[in-house]
Amino acid sequence: MENRAYNYAIVRSFVTWSVIWGLVAVLVGVIVSLQMVEPDLNFPPYLTFGRLRPIHTNAGIYGWGVGVIFATFLYIVQRLCKTPLWSDKLAKFQLWFFNATIIASAVTLLLGYTTSKEYHEMEWPIDVMIVILWVAFAINIVMTILKRKDEQMYISLWYMLAAIIGVAILFTVNAAAVPASLFKSYSAYAGTNDANVEWWFGHNAVAMALTAPPLAMFYYFLPKTTGVPIYSHRLSITAFWSLIFMYLWTGAHHLLWTPVPDWIQTLAMGFSVMLIAPSWGSVFNGYLSMNGQWHQMRENYLVKYLILGITFYGLQTLQGPMQAIRTFSAFIHYTDWVPAHIHMGTMGWVSMISFASIYFLIPRIYGREVYSIPLANLQFWLILVGQLIWSISLWIAGVLQAGMWNAMNPDGSLTYTFMETMVEMYPYWWARVFGGLIYMAGLVVFIYNLYMTVSKGKPLATQTASVEGRA
Amino acid sequence: MWEKKPVLLIVLATGVILIGTIITMVLPFAWVNTEADRIEGVKPYSALQQEGRDIYIREGCNNCHTQTVRPLVSDVLRYGDYSKSGEFVYDRPFLWGSKRTGPDLARLGGKYPDAWHYQHMESPRAMVPKSNMPDYGWLSANQLDPQVIQHKMETLGFPFTAEEINALKGKTEMDAMVAYMQKLGSDIPWRQNAKTEIVGDLTNPYAGVGHATMEPWEELYQQNCAACHGEHMEGVIGPELIGGDYDDEVLFEIIYTGIADGGMPSFSNLGTDKVWKLVNFVKYYHLGEGH
Amino acid sequence: MDLGSLLYLGVTFGLFVIFVLIVMRTYSRKRKDEGEIAKYRMLDDD
Ligand code: HEM
Numbered sequence: 001m002e003n004r005a006y007n008y009a010i011v012r013s014f015v016t017w018s019v020i021w022g023l024v025a026v027l028v029g030v031i032v033s034l035q036m037v038e039p040d041l042n043f044p045p046y047l048t049f050g051r052l053r054p055i056h057t058n059a060g061i062y063g064w065g066v067g068v069i070f071a072t073f074l075y076i077v078q079r080l081c082k083t084p085l086w087s088d089k090l091a092k093f094q095l096w097f098f099n100a101t102i103i104a105s106a107v108t109l110l111l112g113y114t115t116s117k118e119y120h121e122m123e124w125p126i127d128v129m130i131v132i133l134w135v136a137f138a139i140n141i142v143m144t145i146l147k148r149k150d151e152q153m154y155i156s157l158w159y160m161l162a163a164i165i166g167v168a169i170l171f172t173v174n175a176a177a178v179p180a181s182l183f184k185s186y187s188a189y190a191g192t193n194d195a196n197v198e199w200w201f202g203h204n205a206v207a208m209a210l211t212a213p214p215l216a217m218f219y220y221f222l223p224k225t226t227g228v229p230i231y232s233h234r235l236s237i238t239a240f241w242s243l244i245f246m247y248l249w250t251g252a253h254h255l256l257w258t259p260v261p262d263w264i265q266t267l268a269m270g271f272s273v274m275l276i277a278p279s280w281g282s283v284f285n286g287y288l289s290m291n292g293q294w295h296q297m298r299e300n301y302l303v304k305y306l307i308l309g310i311t312f313y314g315l316q317t318l319q320g321p322m323q324a325i326r327t328f329s330a331f332i333h334y335t336d337w338v339p340a341h342i343h344m345g346t347m348g349w350v351s352m353i354s355f356a357s358i359y360f361l362i363p364r365i366y367g368r369e370v371y372s373i374p375l376a377n378l379q380f381w382l383i384l385v386g387q388l389i390w391s392i393s394l395w396i397a398g399v400l401q402a403g404m405w406n407a408m409n410p411d412g413s414l415t416y417t418f419m420e421t422m423v424e425m426y427p428y429w430w431a432r433v434f435g436g437l438i439y440m441a442g443l444v445v446f447i448y449n450l451y452m453t454v455s456k457g458k459p460l461a462t463q464t465a466s467v468e469g470r471a
Numbered sequence: 472m473w474e475k476k477p478v479l480l481i482v483l484a485t486g487v488i489l490i491g492t493i494i495t496m497v498l499p500f501a502w503v504n505t506e507a508d509r510i511e512g513v514k515p516y517s518a519l520q521q522e523g524r525d526i527y528i529r530e531g532c533n534n535c536h537t538q539t540v541r542p543l544v545s546d547v548l549r550y551g552d553y554s555k556s557g558e559f560v561y562d563r564p565f566l567w568g569s570k571r572t573g574p575d576l577a578r579l580g581g582k583y584p585d586a587w588h589y590q591h592m593e594s595p596r597a598m599v600p601k602s603n604m605p606d607y608g609w610l611s612a613n614q615l616d617p618q619v620i621q622h623k624m625e626t627l628g629f630p631f632t633a634e635e636i637n638a639l640k641g642k643t644e645m646d647a648m649v650a651y652m653q654k655l656g657s658d659i660p661w662r663q664n665a666k667t668e669i670v671g672d673l674t675n676p677y678a679g680v681g682h683a684t685m686e687p688w689e690e691l692y693q694q695n696c697a698a699c700h701g702e703h704m705e706g707v708i709g710p711e712l713i714g715g716d717y718d719d720e721v722l723f724e725i726i727y728t729g730i731a732d733g734g735m736p737s738f739s740n741l742g743t744d745k746v747w748k749l750v751n752f753v754k755y756y757h758l759g760e761g762h
Numbered sequence: 763m764d765l766g767s768l769l770y771l772g773v774t775f776g777l778f779v780i781f782v783l784i785v786m787r788t789y790s791r792k793r794k795d796e797g798e799i800a801k802y803r804m805l806d807d808d
Contacts, residue, residue: 042605050531112529152800180626191559200496229801248491257541259556334571413742
């Protein structure tokens, strides 16, 4: 708080908007999960499952996920560089352009303007907006780093830079298309090529938007919260280079057994398994940083969020490589197992880290103590239980359906028709609705807690600033 | 070195990212969709089919349906011949999907008669009671715009004729969707090639069973056949079933292999046992208790 | 072995060497302090 030149106003705005989009994403998620069990809840033409599902995923990844990335990066970069933001005006532009882009995406997707490419559904005019947005963000971060006061760059800055570059390359290549009209374009690539480009993009969107940035956040907020440095900076660097090298080879693990050339699939499979090493490099770095500090798990709710978050990251990066193995993929691909994997990553890893980051930021950007730590703990349990119900029920569902799809009679014919396997899914889909509602309740508690902090929280005593977070 | 020089770090990181990118993403363009992949008989979409495809994309059908059959026993038995790269050269974008909430559609063309699709799209649950597919009857209310479609065909560089474009007048989005459904996966003659071979003697294992034994088999009929032949075999999309017209073995063949040109699907994936049950059910059940 | 396989092995080996060099550089005793300094400095940015 002492250094008034730091731009916290922009961080406050991004926190607010990312939380709003997060609520939208979860709400639409609950709606589509209900549509899967109760098809009468489809209201054509706009409110059908096929049009709403991409709104859920994009609001989640780009509204909530990237919104938090903007908020935290703009904060972290100023602190680590010990210098104010390069341009406050550009940051302000970024904020409003971000919201304009998200709103434009939601509206056009509802109207059915979509490319159908997963996580890249928005049509080309929105792609242009996203590119402008990203460039504005990139300039501000890079320029701030260039004029930094501290020569050495902490690992979080490395991950930020890699994410900025990575997203830029991935997004523009996958966006290539020939417009037929303002809201209809045809991919520049056809068939198998298009599939390969799309999943090179798709999987590395996971790397550059849902892995590198949360790692940057984790590496910053964990030591800040516990008050002790990370275990090894050099380990984090080794993991960094290996991670950004290996990820790019793995896209085709989404395309195992498809017409994509076998050698690409095999490379993807091999590199996916190798990815365990750099992923767990970060996980171990996190755990070992807790040496002698494990008591903080009980005393400090932020540590709980962060350590659970990195644990889910660890589980995610064991499960992912497993799914990338041909034989295992043959079994669970196309089933509900995969959404369960996704949601351990998004609800468990990305969101846990995001919640912790925001709880850490709030006192510093508003100068008020968090309104209620018991509520923060309640939220922790609600989102944890909600996510576990969600994922576990759909892992079971996925294995069940995969088993039924593969079941054979002694005469070599299939035991079950498609519908016989599909009706078995309903109880699990209902369990998901239930888990989703619990998670949403957790989110509502979060928003209430934030609102009360901002409007009624006790002003912060200055000297506690550096140890805030410890209950 | 790069620990202190952000620009150098950016350059190095970009280089590192590009290695895997070039090898697994750029390089394949040298092989994929080249002459080696070409399959005789794979044609671009007609204007009507392409418009159906665009509507499929608009409605996000790909969120529930995949369009690629894997070379795995269970996939091939359930859906048909596995997908080949050359079949997709006109697909912009690809629509393989990632989740099978509904069945794969890669080999759908020719599986059902048009009438089945119109009714199914109108109300999936009227045909398949437990389906969670949304109703799409409203597509019938939307007229196609030939001008727009012509422009799309030009953008794609697909061949079309003036008559073809003229013929779009008065057609609806539903017509386009059904035309697209019927084109899916039918560019290669896999159905003829795969004409199911029935091995061994055909002897009815349930010959002469009583009415009571057959009662539970009604479920099989209702699930698989009622949508087309009616709840009481009175005929809807398919004809009224008067099983007595056929010998057991002939009936078995009809159900097992289907009548491809007539719109009667093959039910070989039910397995011989269930097909025999259906044969008996269709032929004898309506004769009542006395039989 | 044909040219393709040699190229393949060569590239793989080259990449491996680069990795080893990075690890050796990162962990060289000379750089121990320099390599870890950032993690202490980040703690007092307030
Ligand atoms: C070592 C790391 C990882 C590997 C090797 C990996 C592997 C995979 C594989 C093979 C699939 C495809 C499953 C299928 O369709 O059969 C998948 C799906 C997915 N994973 Fe991971 N995963 C990893 C980490 C993560 C993380 C950290 C996240 C963060 C949220 C994540 C998010 C996703 C998403 C969103 C999908 C769904 C893609 C779709 O729409 O089909 N993954 N992953």
